[in-house]
Amino acid sequence: MGITDKSGTKTYGMLAVTVIGLAAAVALMLLSFLAPQFHSGPEDLPLGVAGTPSAVDRLASALDQRRPGAFDVTAYGSADDVQEAIRDREVIGGIAVAADGAAVYTASGAGNPYGEVLTGVAAGLEDRGSTVTVEDVAPTADDDPSATGLSVLALPLAFGGMISAAVLSFTLKKRHGLRVFGSLAFSLIAGLVIGAILRFGFGTFDADYWALSGVLALGIAATSVFVLGLESLIGYAGLAFGGVLTLFVSNPLSGIATGWQWLPAPWGEFGQLLPIGAAGNAARSVGFFDGASVAHSVWTLVGWIVVGLGLSGLSVLKNRGDHAPGVDAGNSSVPELERREHTAISVV
Structure with a gap:
């Protein structure tokens, strides 16, 4: 009689699912970037x-x-x-x-x-x-007339938000307050560094350095704090969802390189409701238009941060409820106590 290696079959099955899933992710990434580009252009x-x-x-x-x-x-x-x-x-x-x-x-x-x-x-x-x-009437800077520095801004915004959320999630498990503080501190420092590189290093902007760095810090924090909140509430699935939202949706729909009006409707406008699009639009307003029309983008970024804080708060309340007296990992201790008492009576 032959012996069926069930563990081996399960392993090969998991490998097949993983390979197919990764291929689908690559295809989704390509489509998410190509589709807006091929449908972009002058319309309304x-x-x-x-x-x-x-x-x-x-x-x-x-x-x-x-x-x-x-x-x-x-x-x-x-x-x-x-x-x-x-x-x-x-x-x-x-x-x-x-x-x-x-x-x-x-x-x-x-x-x-x-x-x-x-x-x-x-x-x-x-x-x-x-x-x-x-x-x-609203020119770019002489040192960077094509605003190349702005056009590549989406990557550090996305990477900064995601990597900080991932690292803090792994290193400071369950310490939600400290994680949020670390996220905000990192975002502030990263905003100052990116702003200095664009303002003084490459001359992409001639605008006020502090205002520029401020909106960049908000952009990173919007992603970082929101993803931290998701992870604290639903675990590593929150990191995965945040990564998909950031890389496959917010990034290609940001319109940073072209301006959101160039993207197909209504996706260009929708992208401005997401962190990377709002941060890029705010940087463009501060950098070239003396801050005109920046309020909507700033409030959008603040809103994502507030939602992230709210998710972290819900996670804290949920954990307190799970560890409340009489509750052990979701199983009530009262039935266990009754079972022990019943056993003791039966022995007597």
Whole structure:
């Protein structure tokens, strides 16, 4: 008779599941990054336009013919109003039409693709016989005109948040208060270091160093504290879920490299509700727009931190309930005591 090695069969089965699961994870990662990129582009980009009503209507029609569906045009009273709307991050650029020509206003700080699109619009207006000037009203820094430092910011934000949560989870088990303190301390230091590298090392930003470092620290803390809270409540599955949310969802939908308006709707806007997108948008606002429209991103990051603290608090309450008098690892000691008393009576 043959002997079936059940343990060996189980091992091979686990190996097969693991290999297939890892392959699926790699495929999911590739799709999560490629899908937004292939579906990104100019669609309903908020554009400010100033001029007479008839001129604005003609320009809107011309833009729609040249790039159907690319722009969502908003009319403003003057060229100054258009520029102010750009600096307030209400629109990604603008055009002012006058009798002697047109002025195209770009904002390199909003993202490289928008400037390229508007430069193409300016060339099209020139082809139609208009005299066109192009002005960048929210430029990037001279040392890093392409804002390369900002475009790679998603990786340190994601890595900093996840690695700190993982290390603190493994090294400080059940010490929830100390873990949160360590997470916040690390996030603050990491924010200061990353801010210094971008501000003084590579010159990506000319903005206030402390404000920039502050939003970066909030971005790291939002991921770190939230994932710590998940792990404290549901164990290592919380780390796994946090990793998937950070790497496969928050990272590709952040729009850090291009600006979130370039991503397909509604995913670009949804990405701004997640930590990496909110942190990147806050850094862009502080770095190139004097902090305009930064409040929403900051409150979003604070909200993730508060949720993480709440999850850690629930875990503490749950652990206290499990270890309350009369409760031992989920099994009531009262029935055990009754069983012992019944046994003693029976012996007597």
